[in-house]
Amino acid sequence: MTELLSDASRTEALAPLLATGWAETEGGTAISKRFTFVNFIEAFGFMTRVALIAEKMDHHPEWTNVYRSVEVILSTHDAGGLTEKDIKLARKMDKVAADD
Amino acid sequence: MTELLSDASRTEALAPLLATGWAETEGGTAISKRFTFVNFIEAFGFMTRVALIAEKMDHHPEWTNVYRSVEVILSTHDAGGLTEKDIKLARKMDKVAADD
Incomplete structure (x- = not known):
């Protein structure tokens, strides 16, 4: 366990x-963050790229999408709080969003 | 407007x-519904298929994904409530989920 x-x-x-x-x-x-994109295509494109990363890491976000916004919550439930996995996934999300 | x-x-x-x-x-x-799948891959696969349909309809859900569950809320905000678009998208979501 992490x-x-x-x-x-x-x-x-x-x-x-x-x-x-x-x-x-x-x-x-x-930790949480709201990512905002120009439209749904960009928002869901972000989610798709992050989904592949999350599945590979076996660490998944709680996230809500409303049209062009994506609200993300990261936590490691097994550990009861923040672990290195959350930090890593948060950094990757920022990187993916910056690439758009 | 619908x-x-x-x-x-x-x-x-x-x-x-x-x-x-x-x-x-x-x-x-x-209207809302929680869809539950066997794992994240199936849950996000459902979302991806629905995303393409929603974009084509130009009618998008509010939805939250936590690992293998997807909670969906449908409404037509421009109209202030439920329209035929919500009914159509709900039916399509059920169909996509049933295909899995």
Whole structure:
């Protein structure tokens, strides 16, 4: 099982993500971000690319799509909070969104 | 603009959908259903097929995916409630889910 991030590694890992629009949520056990695209095609294209990455990582987001927006929540439920997997997936999502 | 369903056509259109697990929500201005699949691949495969249909119809769902479940809310916001577009998309979603 992936372990919860220690306080020090958590602070270090979160800083750059908070700077790109991620926020701590659910009492600090998750991070969330709303991605907004120009239309549904771009939004669902983002989701498709992320879906392949998530499945490969065996770590899946909770996400809601409404037309051109995608609201994402990341957490590692087995561990009860944030782990390296969430940080990694968040970074990859930012990268995919930036490629659009 | 697509018009709201009349009371009579709404009742007739909703009956078979309520029988497959759809429910009226948001004060009757929307319908929702939770689709559950065997895993993320099947759940996201469903979403991908529905995404193509929704884009072609120019009518998009509000939907939330958590691993193998997909919670869908359909409404026609321009009309302020349920229209024939929602009924059509709901039927297509049931059909896509049944094909899996």
